[in-house]
Amino acid sequence: MRYRKERLDRGIKARCEDIFALSSWREILYLLLPRAVPVLGLLVFPLLKGIVGLYWEKVLVITCAIGLLALSWDLMASVGLVSLGQALFFGAGAYIAGALNQAFGLSPLITIPIGTLGGALFCTLLLFPVLRLRGVYFAIITLILPLLFARVIETTKILGGTEGMSGLSPLPGIWFELYVPVVALLMALFGFRRLINEDYGLVLQGIRDNDRAVMSGAINIYKFKAQAVFMAGVAGAFSGAFMTHYYQFVGIPAFAMDYSILPLTCAVLGGVGSFAGPTLGAFILVPLSEVLRAFGTLRVVFYSAILIICVVGLPEGIFHYIQRKYHQFERLVEVE
Amino acid sequence: MIASIIVYGLVNSVILALIAIGFSLTFGISGVANFAYGGFYLFSGYLTWMLLKYLGLPFGLAIPVAILATGLLGFLTYWVILLRVRGIVLSEVIATFALGVGMLEFFRWKGFVTYEFTLPYFVKGVVEIAGVPLDYQRLIIIGIGLVLVLFLYLFTHHTRIGLSFRGIAQNERTAISLGIESDWTAALSLALGSALAAVAAIAILPLGIISINVGYDVLLIAVAVGIIGGLESAAGILVGSLILGYAQVITGMYLAPEWTMVVYLAAIVVVLAIKPSGLFGKFKELEERV
Amino acid sequence: MKETILRVEGVSKRFGGVVAVEDVSFELGRGELLGVIGPNGSGKTTLVNLITGFVKPDSGRVIYQGRNITGKMPYRIAELGIARTFQMVRPFYQLPAYKNLIIPLYSPRVRRLRGGKYGERDDVAVDLLEEVGFERDSFVPYKVAASLPHGYLKRLELARCLALRPELLILDELFSGMSMSEVASTLPIIERLNEEGLTIIMVEHRLRELFRVADRVIVLNFGRKIADGPPRQVMESEEVKAAYLGSEAEVPDA
Numbered sequence: 001m002r003y004r005k006e007r008l009d010r011g012i013k014a015r016c017e018d019i020f021a022l023s024s025w026r027e028i029l030y031l032l033l034p035r036a037v038p039v040l041g042l043l044v045f046p047l048l049k050g051i052v053g054l055y056w057e058k059v060l061v062i063t064c065a066i067g068l069l070a071l072s073w074d075l076m077a078s079v080g081l082v083s084l085g086q087a088l089f090f091g092a093g094a095y096i097a098g099a100l101n102q103a104f105g106l107s108p109l110i111t112i113p114i115g116t117l118g119g120a121l122f123c124t125l126l127l128f129p130v131l132r133l134r135g136v137y138f139a140i141i142t143l144i145l146p147l148l149f150a151r152v153i154e155t156t157k158i159l160g161g162t163e164g165m166s167g168l169s170p171l172p173g174i175w176f177e178l179y180v181p182v183v184a185l186l187m188a189l190f191g192f193r194r195l196i197n198e199d200y201g202l203v204l205q206g207i208r209d210n211d212r213a214v215m216s217g218a219i220n221i222y223k224f225k226a227q228a229v230f231m232a233g234v235a236g237a238f239s240g241a242f243m244t245h246y247y248q249f250v251g252i253p254a255f256a257m258d259y260s261i262l263p264l265t266c267a268v269l270g271g272v273g274s275f276a277g278p279t280l281g282a283f284i285l286v287p288l289s290e291v292l293r294a295f296g297t298l299r300v301v302f303y304s305a306i307l308i309i310c311v312v313g314l315p316e317g318i319f320h321y322i323q324r325k326y327h328q329f330e331r332l333v334e335v336e
Numbered sequence: 337m338i339a340s341i342i343v344y345g346l347v348n349s350v351i352l353a354l355i356a357i358g359f360s361l362t363f364g365i366s367g368v369a370n371f372a373y374g375g376f377y378l379f380s381g382y383l384t385w386m387l388l389k390y391l392g393l394p395f396g397l398a399i400p401v402a403i404l405a406t407g408l409l410g411f412l413t414y415w416v417i418l419l420r421v422r423g424i425v426l427s428e429v430i431a432t433f434a435l436g437v438g439m440l441e442f443f444r445w446k447g448f449v450t451y452e453f454t455l456p457y458f459v460k461g462v463v464e465i466a467g468v469p470l471d472y473q474r475l476i477i478i479g480i481g482l483v484l485v486l487f488l489y490l491f492t493h494h495t496r497i498g499l500s501f502r503g504i505a506q507n508e509r510t511a512i513s514l515g516i517e518s519d520w521t522a523a524l525s526l527a528l529g530s531a532l533a534a535v536a537a538i539a540i541l542p543l544g545i546i547s548i549n550v551g552y553d554v555l556l557i558a559v560a561v562g563i564i565g566g567l568e569s570a571a572g573i574l575v576g577s578l579i580l581g582y583a584q585v586i587t588g589m590y591l592a593p594e595w596t597m598v599v600y601l602a603a604i605v606v607v608l609a610i611k612p613s614g615l616f617g618k619f620k621e622l623e624e625r626v
Numbered sequence: 627m628k629e630t631i632l633r634v635e636g637v638s639k640r641f642g643g644v645v646a647v648e649d650v651s652f653e654l655g656r657g658e659l660l661g662v663i664g665p666n667g668s669g670k671t672t673l674v675n676l677i678t679g680f681v682k683p684d685s686g687r688v689i690y691q692g693r694n695i696t697g698k699m700p701y702r703i704a705e706l707g708i709a710r711t712f713q714m715v716r717p718f719y720q721l722p723a724y725k726n727l728i729i730p731l732y733s734p735r736v737r738r739l740r741g742g743k744y745g746e747r748d749d750v751a752v753d754l755l756e757e758v759g760f761e762r763d764s765f766v767p768y769k770v771a772a773s774l775p776h777g778y779l780k781r782l783e784l785a786r787c788l789a790l791r792p793e794l795l796i797l798d799e800l801f802s803g804m805s806m807s808e809v810a811s812t813l814p815i816i817e818r819l820n821e822e823g824l825t826i827i828m829v830e831h832r833l834r835e836l837f838r839v840a841d842r843v844i845v846l847n848f849g850r851k852i853a854d855g856p857p858r859q860v861m862e863s864e865e866v867k868a869a870y871l872g873s874e875a876e877v878p879d880a
Contacts, residue, residue, distance in 0.1 A: 199728050199732055199747060200732075202721075202725065202728050202729060202732075203728075203729055203732050205718075206718060206729045209718055210716050210718065212680065212700070212712070213712065213716065213729075213786070214729055215680075215699070215700040215701045215704070216678065216680075216700055216701075216704050216709065216710055216712075217701075217704060217729045217730030217732075217733055217786065217789070217790065218701050218704035218705040218730065218733035218734065218735045218736070218790055219701055219729065219730075219732065219733045220699075220701050221701065
């Protein structure tokens with residue numbers, strides 16, 4: 001008697017095809033709940049700051065910042081670009097916002113948008129030549145650029161040098177502080193997901209999977225890659241620009257390896273390509289990282305271990321696993 | 337003054353080349369970018385240090401042991417981890433990257449950062465060349481560098497294994513169809529690259545202390561040299577290291593030592609803008625599409 | 627006199643020490659169906675790659691409709707109206723068959739030619755599949771590519787090319803791996819396309835079928851062109867027969 005595993009869609013999933021999803025409350029809830037609950041939870045959480053305490057609200061902000069970086073990473077991965085240096089985007093946005101604020105006294109409401117767009121543009125231009133090369137080159141360049149920038153700032157003492165720029169303007173109010181990152185995260189999450197599900201997203205994924213076929217389809221793959229890098233850059237640079245004003249400080253740590261490896265781990269753990277996965281990963285790893293603060297640098301070793309295990313053992317990531325379980329069930333079937 | 341520039345520039349260039357060679361070799365042969373390179377470099381340094389200090393091994397024994405151990409580590413990295421994710425660029429990159437960072441941060445956590453951590457010189461003493469003082473260690477480094485380059489050139493151009501290495505580099509599909517084991521070759525290329533990292537580490541670390549930053553710097557240097565000169569070309573490493581080496585020395589002398597990092601950045605940005613695959617890089621980008 | 631749509635002048639390409647294509651030249655008139663044949667390894671696919679921009683020639687030129695397209699980017703060449711199939715078919719496996727065609731339909735060329743509007747791409751894709759023989763009212767166009775048999779995938783590849791509304795279609799061993807019945811049903815499609823005015827280059831091993839439709843055939847051996855003319859005439863050449871003697875391709879009786 002030999003068995004094999006068979007996966008079938010659950011009954012309720014099958015009943016949810018197209019318009020039939022509206023046929024009864026059960027189907028609607030089935031589709032809506034997984035999306036609505038986390039979103040509502042996120043939107044309500046800041047309101048609970050009296051109960052939960054400012055510490056956890058702070059964790060929320062950092063989670064959103066890392067989550068944005070993870071989403072930014074995922075978008076680039078969706079077009080086939082593996083970035084080992086999200087810190088580049090973060091740092092670029094952070095320093096532009098910080099420098100504008102310190103030099104010209106511009107309010108965060110101005111420096112953050114400029115930092116976001118400027119940072120994204122700067123990084124896209126910097127990375128543009130590498131887009132024509134083999135995938136590994138992109139990884140190599142993104143790895144060392146943040147390191148290099150950090151060293152340059154450190155040794156030449158420009159932009160504040162090792163001490164960085166402190167005493168920068170704060171954000172206008174606690175509600176701004178809490179809600180802007182949450183809203184930004186949700187916008188990036190749903191925005192990127194929509195993008196990927198459209199035909200534009202098909203082109204991006206095509207470039208990732210089989211770029212010569214896409215090229216022979218008369219599509220300039222480099223233009224699309226550049227667009228993806230820019231959009232990812234917007235998310236990443238925003239994160240940096242925002243955090244500069246949240247901490248009221250920007251310094252070399254803006255280019256730190258942590259901002260590269262943590263989003264990467266979130267994405268791989270959560271599920272590459274799903275956008276919801278990296279977000280989920282961020283909400284798991286960032287609070288965990290805060291709790292484990294006592295361990296210091298050992299945490300990075302921990303992330304590395306997770307990365308290797310996930311990459312080799314569980315490539316689909318948590319989100320895809322959960323999604324599969326939600327939509328399908330498994331059973332053993334006899335094999336003749 | 338000129339003499340010292342020439343001599344120190346040469347020493348610097350050879351140091352950079354020695355560091356870069358292992359990474360470039362692995363990448364050139366099997367296309368694997370070994371981001372754990374910095375980790376391996378430090379690993380060999382610490383291993384040697386521990387062998388000397390705790391096992392009391394003589395220098396002459398500790399060196400080959402460390403080199404072999406690091407080579408073995410490289411081999412195992414491929415066989416245990418990379419083999420399973422071969423071909424998926426995403427996973428390969430992340431795996432070696434995580435390994436490298438994990439190793440380096442592990443060393444940092446363990447506290448391998450104090451001044452005790454030094455390796456002894458091979459030979460102590462100073463010699464004068466063209467009126468420029470130069471210690472023997474650096475002289476030996478130049479020697480090692482030249483010997484290594486010569487050896488590698490002969491190896492890849494005149495031995496069967498070496499030629500098959502180049503065959504893989506040219507076109508993996510053809511090489512496979514010729515019966516050359518791609519996995520073995522890749523594993524060996526990783527082993528060889530790591531062993532070379534060990535050689536570089538043992539020769540160069542005595543010049544300073546072993547510190548975690550060195551691990552990251554090594555990766556930075558290997559990549560910078562590779563980008564400028566072209567990652568898949570032996571001539572590229574030579575030229576890249578010469579350019580960077582001399583640029584560093586010259587800026588150090590005439591501007592300020594702090595600006596050397598800027599030199600790296602500027603050089604990379606310039607090369608990226610003009611010829612992204614490096615001065616001697618074979619622009620194989622399209623040809624691999626078939 | 628037919629207008630010359632493509633002129634290949636003395637293209638050569640070496641890979642390392644191996645000569646793939648050596649000094650190949652030929653002309654192609656609009657509306658012609660040209661066969662490219664030769665034993666394995668004779669450089670046929672490399673020639674296609676040289677024309678379509680996937681490989682840059684070491685020397686020589688490729689002139690298409692009076693423009694020099696030598697070594698241009700593949701997407702530029704496709705934009706100008708040259709579409710090609712790939713020998714190793716690699717569709718987007720997890721997508722339905724018709725979704726595989728969205729990508730070429732997204733290109734600027736198609737938007738210019740079809741004036742495509744949002745939402746129509748799906749319909750156009752299904753129409754295209756019907757053109758290449760996918761039964762319309764079946765669910766085959768909606769099946770995931772991974773579940774389709776090889777013959778269907780090859781026809782999907784053809785549809786991908788047609789999505790571009792090309793003026794020159796290059797088929798690289800389209801029939802390889804197809805069963806006799808699949809070939810029999812696909813060949814008329816190609817004939818029809820050619821009759822409607824599409825210029826076609828067919829690289830093929832299945833000479834029997836090729837000779838039924840080809841106006842002209844060029845033969846490659848070890849990267850050089852050794853014959854150029856109508857099929858029957860070419861197969862009578864001693865050099866061609868000798869080239870094939872060492873290979874396993876079936877040589878149809880003259």
